[in-house]
Amino acid sequence: GAVVSQHPSWVICKSGTSVKIECRSLDFQATTMFWYRQFPKQSLMLMATSNEGSKATYEQGVEKDKFLINHASLTLSTLTVTSAHPEDSSFYICSARPLLDEQFFGPGTRLTVL
Amino acid sequence: QKEVEQNSGPLSVPEGAIASLNCTYSDRGSQSFFWYRQYSGKSPELIMSIYSNGDKEDGRFTAQLNKASQYVSLLIRDSQPSDSATYLCAVNPGLTGGGNKLTFGTGTQLKVEL
Numbered sequence: 001g002a003v004v005s006q007h008p009s010w011v012i013c014k015s016g017t018s019v020k021i022e023c024r025s026l027d028f029q030a031t032t033m034f035w036y037r038q039f040p041k042q043s044l045m046l047m048a049t050s051n052e053g054s055k056a057t058y059e060q061g062v063e064k065d066k067f068l069i070n071h072a073s074l075t076l077s078t079l080t081v082t083s084a085h086p087e088d089s090s091f092y093i094c095s096a097r098p099l100l101d102e103q104f105f106g107p108g109t110r111l112t113v114l
Numbered sequence: 115q116k117e118v119e120q121n122s123g124p125l126s127v128p129e130g131a132i133a134s135l136n137c138t139y140s141d142r143g144s145q146s147f148f149w150y151r152q153y154s155g156k157s158p159e160l161i162m163s164i165y166s167n168g169d170k171e172d173g174r175f176t177a178q179l180n181k182a183s184q185y186v187s188l189l190i191r192d193s194q195p196s197d198s199a200t201y202l203c204a205v206n207p208g209l210t211g212g213g214n215k216l217t218f219g220t221g222t223q224l225k226v227e228l
Contacts, residue, residue, distance in 0.1 A: 032214070043202070043220040044158070093157045101146050101206050101214045108157040 002028050002098040006106035013084055014114055020080045021109045023050075023094030029074035030096035034103065035067075038091045050077040050094075084113045118205050120219035128227055133190040135222050137203030140184070147179055147186045150202040152221065158202055162188065193226045200224070 003026040013019050023033055033050040048069055049057040056069035068080040077096075081088055089112050095103040117140040127133045135149075146165050150158035162177040164170045164186065170177045176189040186205075190197055200221040206214060 034215070044218045046215060049215065091157075097214065101216075102148065102160060102163050103204075103216060104160060105150075105157040 002026075002096070002102075002104040004094065004096050004104050004106040006094055006109050008109060009107060010110040010112075012112045012114065015085050016083055018080055018082045019084055019111060020078055021092055021094075021111075023077045023079070023096070023106050025075045025096045025098070028096070028098035030077075030098065031074060032097055033071060033077040034095045034097075035069065035077075035079050036093045036095065038093060038108075044093070047079075052077075081111065084111070086113045089113045118203055118217050118219040120201075120203050120222045122220055123223040124225050125222055126225045126227055127193050129193060129195060131193050133193045133197065133224055133226070135188040135190075135201050135203075135224065136185060137187065137205075137219055138185045139203075139205045139217075141205070141207045141217075142181075142184060144181075144184075144205045144207050146206040147177070148204040148206075148216065149175075149177060149186075149188045150204060150218075151197075152200045152202055154199075161201075190224075193224075195226050195228060198224055198226045 005024045007022045031052045035047045036044045047062045050069045050071040052071045058064045071077040093108040095105045097103050119138050149162045152158045164177040164179045174191045178187045200223045202221045203219040204216040
């Protein structure tokens with residue numbers, strides 16, 4: 001299967017700071033990547049669709065000014081959580097799609113905001 | 115509202131038995147269907163994809179799709195303790211359903227007992 005990486009794998013930050021998470025497709029190009037959030041014992045929630053060279057498409061209820069997405073190249077998308085607060089603590093996972101519509105997930109980033 | 119429904123479980127099966135996981139979806143126009151395995155604290159891993167009615171086998175896994183009845187299932191033969199995880203059903207509603215975004219079920223927790 002296709003390989004997707006994320007960095008960092010975990011991050012702890014103080015309330016009010018911004019955190020950037022990188023998602024890379026290692027062995028394929030991805031014009032579209034997806035960002036999900038998962039709270040403990042809950043299912044995946046799609047936050048936004050990241051489109052290379054254009055603006056991201058956010059799901060209803062997701063604040064675009066708080067969760068900044070930049071898809072700068074065909075192999076890299078970044079999610080920046082701005083002015084993070086404890087309620088933003090979650091497991092953030094990206095995915096990418098090399099062929100058809102099979103999505104492959106990165107290993108995830110666990111964010112803890114103190 | 116496009117929905118994907120799964121029994122949350124836990125589904126407990128003895129080692130060596132067949133585990134049967136079921137999923138129903140509401141959008142009749144859905145085009146493609148996926149099963150992901152998610153271990154606790156990890157990101158989802160793609161196990162199977164299925165696009166047409168019938169069975170698709172890959173090793174110990176068999177996916178079954180019945181579009182008329184709008185259900186998809188996953189059978190795991192010779193279940194092993196390492197199969198213990200949460201299994202997520204995901205459906206791509208196709209272009210009429212919002213593009214290539216996946217809709218996930220809440221997952222079924224499988225426990226394989228020694």
